[in-house]
Amino acid sequence: MTNFVHCRGCGHQIHETAPTCPRCGAPQTLAGQGPATAQAPLSGGPSPYGSIPWFRQRWALVCMFLVFPPAAVVIAWSGEIYYLVGTTIKTFPKSAKIIMTVITALLLIALAGDDEAFQGFAGMTLIGGAVGLSIRK
Numbered sequence: 449m450t451n452f453v454h455c456r457g458c459g460h461q462i463h464e465t466a467p468t469c470p471r472c473g474a475p476q477t478l479a480g481q482g483p484a485t486a487q488a489p490l491s492g493g494p495s496p497y498g499s500i501p502w503f504r505q506r507w508a509l510v511c512m513f514l515v516f517p518p519a520a521v522v523i524a525w526s527g528e529i530y531y532l533v534g535t536t537i538k539t540f541p542k543s544a545k546i547i548m549t550v551i552t553a554l555l556l557i558a559l560a561g562d563d564e565a566f567q568g569f570a571g572m573t574l575i576g577g578a579v580g581l582s583i584r585k
């Protein structure tokens with residue numbers, strides 16, 4: 449005698465060894481491991497912002513941008529950068545990442561040369577960019 453169970457997705461009766469439901473395609477063996485738990489919850493809950501890795505939070509990125517801009521650029525492009533406005537968690541838009549990249553490129557070009565005026569300008573641009581990133585709402 450074969451055993452039947454009800455599909456987790458649609459309730460259709462399926463064989464207990466079936467890995468997926470032939471009717472709706474819902475997986476039957478991954479109870480509690482659905483995509484809902486794969487992503488970090490960024491809204492609701494007690495303090496979702498605290499569960500974000502420190503290097504993906506804005507303050508860390510701005511500090512790194514001032515100390516070693518290329519590392520900040522790599523981190524910015526390899527994922528999202530989060531910051532709080534009130535209780536709302538926001539992410540850096542692409543435009544902010546592009547600005548960081550341009551400033552970093554400018555700084556590297558300035559440091560490669562020996563034009564002190566240009567180096568001063570690039571340094572001021574870096575500080576201005578960091579301030580802009582840190583006060584952005």
Ligand SMILES: [Zn+2]
Nearest residue numbers: 455458469472
């Ligand atoms: Zn089903």
